[in-house]
Amino acid sequence: MQFKIEKRISAKGGSASGGKKYLGRVGVLQTSHGDILTPAFVAVGTKATVKSLNPEQVKDAGTQVVLGNTYHLYLQPGDEIVRDAGGIGKFMNWKGPTMTDSGGFQVFSLGAAFGKDISKLIHLSKITDPSLLIPERFDDSDAPRLAKIGQDGVSFKSHLDGSIHYITPEKSIQIQHNLGADIIFAFDECTSPSEDLKYQEEALERTHRWAQRSLEEHQKLLNQKQTRSQDLLLRNVDRSPEYVSDFSPVLFGIVQGGREESLRKKSAKIISEINVDGKYFDGFGIGGSFAKEDMSTAVKWVNEILPEEKPRHLLGIGEPEDLFMGVENGVDLFDCVAPTRLGRNGTIYTKNGKIIIMNTKYRNDFSPIEKDCECYSCQNYSRAYIAHLFHGKEMLAGTLASIHNLYFIVNLVKKIRQSILNDNFFEFKEEFLKGYLRMDNFS
């Protein structure tokens, strides 16, 4: 993998304004399955499918990369099946670059966040009310959890059949090597912003230890692969060109640290310095479950410290205003379930804000979602038709809405990229957000 930075954000009118340094940049990330022009939005395909879309639709939306999930694919169909299929890309018929998340987020979503209204927790995360703090992590008297964290790894109770699985950093990396994506992530612990500082510190140390172990396992597997392939070469054995082991994934470390400046900075430093015999992480993920107002500072703290020549992925983030914030603060890659989840649930992005397509006023609105949108849905269908499909619970509803939403977000990031190349990032941001954040009054 190679990452080339082509241009950085400059202030209006080039470098005239006092040489202020911006973190944002435009780059190209080369993978075994093609180049990714960054900043880029990665489509989430948790179970080796971008929900409700086929790969052609994903591609036509402008998507460059798809992100699968280690935990989900390990449980179903099993990572060995995916490996034997030729890797996640081949398995799901996605020919472009792929990534897999490590399962670290499931430590959070099936653990601390399980059964809780996390959005509420997050929004209340000023941490003034002690009752909002998650009290004892390890007691099971409380609400049932599907994940429990130990020093060595995390035990999960499968949400599919109740079976118990223990995932360690080594295991996560092994699974990800089997899944065969181009970019994989270290196994981390994503904490809730409502955890207290003491817990955040513990979790962070754990994430750092796990990062080291992830990298060690990754290097070990790469070495084994290399030895094996040299061996095959010596013995003159034909290798299937499609066999997954022809591709070597690159590993991104994950920075955590919650909302604490000191922890975030510490994490960025430690993660960027972790190495195994001089081999470092190839890039970085910025993880966490953020309160909206904490996000930009956290990203900035981290990206000021991470080595700038390596790519950074802001995990799980993807509302339009967040994308501008991320790019401005030096993020190269984003992924988010929002376009597809919102789409399936009937919320659709427009330049003038999100609309809920089932609302009465759209039932006889025969205009497209957006008049000047080039996506398949807008080129061929009306709001009234899509509203009708949702009311009728037709499968195509979620598909058409997801196509538009994915196109909208992927192309927004492309436009942001172009604005940096055109030296008008800040103008574009202001113009876009002026329309988008005015959440009413559209036709």
Next chain:
RNA sequence: GCGUCGGUGGUAGAGUGGUCAAUUACAACAGACUGUAAAUCUGUCGCCUCCGGGCUACGAAGGUUCGAAUCCUUCCCGACGCA
């Protein structure tokens, strides 16, 4: 014509003397969703309200009762059976 069973809020369908403005489901209306246990979830859903409550309601009209969607009488309507 006789008999039997039934008529409940937008729909289906519970309830069969008080705890019923009436279970539930669907529809409708509004909202939420940020590394996907999500084609999911939440709220509202007779009218009015100073959110304490007030008013009108279970085919219609009478009646019994302290009290009726629930019991009685008559009428109207529907299904089925017998003529």
